[in-house]
Amino acid sequence: MLLYILKRVLSAISVVIVTLVASFALFFLAPTDPAGVICGPRCTPERVADIEASLSLDQPPLVQIGQYMKGIVVGRDYEAGGTTQHCEAPCLGYSYTLGQPVTKLLAAALPVTVSIVIGGAVVYLIVGVLAGTIAAQVRGTTLDKGVVGTTLFVQSIPYFVVALLVALYATFLPDSGYHPFFDNPLTWASGLLAAWLCVGLTNAAAYTRYSRASMIETLGQDFVRTATSKGISRRRVVYRHGLRAGLTPVVTIFGIDLAFQLTGAIFTESIFGLPGLGQLTLRAFGQYDLPVLLGGVLVGSVVLVVMNLVVDIAYTFLDPRVRLG
């Protein structure tokens, strides 16, 4: 098990490195003009050259990649206008437009996105799995058809329309905004409530359908019939024997979904005014703020790889037949 995890972590690191190099190449070799962005429209050629030198933009691409990687491991010094600024490891460079270390920007944005995604996930898992399980039990009835119809309806409306409608009309919800959890959990929760409901209820539609399909299959299995024949209650049959097996495929989807959502909930963050990863990278994209974009890519790839690993390990606990080694 430990050996397996070690192997997976090593392969995960290589995936992250490849992703970084590839995006580095794409961003830095593209015909962009970072020095011009930093300097602004009225800029002398000497100033541009100075900036390029301080960011090593005048070096060959391979050297630049090397310096970037080195910065992540041991930190990096930037010389600008005669002064030296030390950027501590892991150094992802400085934002061109905000003048702050990328790590600091990411560290500020990540908790916001994580809060939105985790809270939303709690809502959609509870609502979705419950609705799906109930619908599976009454398959074919009016209630089941109603549930399936509702999920189709919700899924066919673009997400940002739902979010906008919630932001515009659900005025009875507390004002949204991000307040750190450790300052006051209550204000943290109330500021995120609208976003949670929005993320939760729209994703619940998909999870209702996954769980319904999975539970219909599971409830038709022989071991469910065996459980019924023992004389235990229907509820116990469905929730202990059925759900336990039926949830396994849902967990797989959940892991991957969670990873994608963690790389930035752009619509949710923009509409509810929450300064998360999505907003940060979107802004960086508009302003050619390459170090911030690269930082976003790094976080995204790390999260994806980690979530995949977590799902695989979770499987060994869910299904005793899976033994990793």
Place this chain on the structure above:
Amino acid sequence: MSDQTIPGPSTVTRVARTPGTNEEPYLEVNDLHVQFPTADGLVKAVQGLSYSVPLRRTLAIVGESGSGKSVSSMAVLGLHDRRVARITGSIKVGGREVVGMSDKELEKYRGGDASMIFQDPQSSLHPYFTIGDQIMESYRAHHSVSKRQAKDRAIDMLGRVGIPNPRRRVDQYPHEFSGGMRQRAMIAMALVNDPKLLIADEPTTALDVTVQAQILDLIADLQRDFGSAVVFITHDLGVVAEVADDILVMYAGTAVEHGPVNKILGEPLHPYSWGLLESIPALTGEPAPLHPIPGSPPSLLAVPSGCPFHPRCEFKDRVPDDLCRTLKPELISRTADLGRTSRCHLKDPDKVFETDVLPRLP
């Protein structure tokens, strides 16, 4: 024991293990109908089935897939979803009527006085729970005991069904058991509450032949110890010869022949039973082509008129007036032997068997 061969039906000469009985039946099925309304029409899975089994006796229900043997037995345990299945008639277990029981009553009844061994232990045991956990759950559903006591009981049961080292095995998962061991565990689970009625639904189909013999012996031994009534569902006539006291042959949802095992296997009186015997490959002599029953079982959506077997029956011309096509025969005694019944219009089925069928048997 492991190299024991299953006796073929042609070798059956022994008498029933217990002599003919007048005992009070423990399971009594009367005019049972099970129907499933579907988009394509009404599936008539069981039509007017009646039989009874006293304690300490074994009834084998034989028939092709789709003949209604499993469906009728699941009805005995109240396992059909009542929103899907329409069940009429009467099923009495120990004097209690099962048809029309409420959900609460059914929960108490299932797995207590009546329990079931299922066909494929691989899929019938829950893959995510330990064997012990699953046996304990059965026991605790009917006895208010502590986990500790239930576990002791589970270990005891595993030992009784011949699983070596039950103390260690009790905490293992089904995938850590071999096929035969899994079926033993399934049997332990079915017997944990000392049921008076045990239904075994093709318990050996998924197992290889040597393991089959062990499992059959095990069920027979346990039946002796527990004194239960056993209903044994199978399509394997070799198994029937091994375990049964009585046989009920089913075709298209109805019983076509019923009687003591040596009579039915030795001198069957229904053309379908003849076909079953003829379709058994000969194990001795020159290799000969197989003799399957021509045609295939009817769709239960549109059961043939009259005798449901008539489209496949080679003797229907010997019955006058096209009766086979127009009138469904009664399940009654056709010969001087009143202990057995069959559902066929033939006047002298015993003679037809002797002159036309017997010479063709291997």
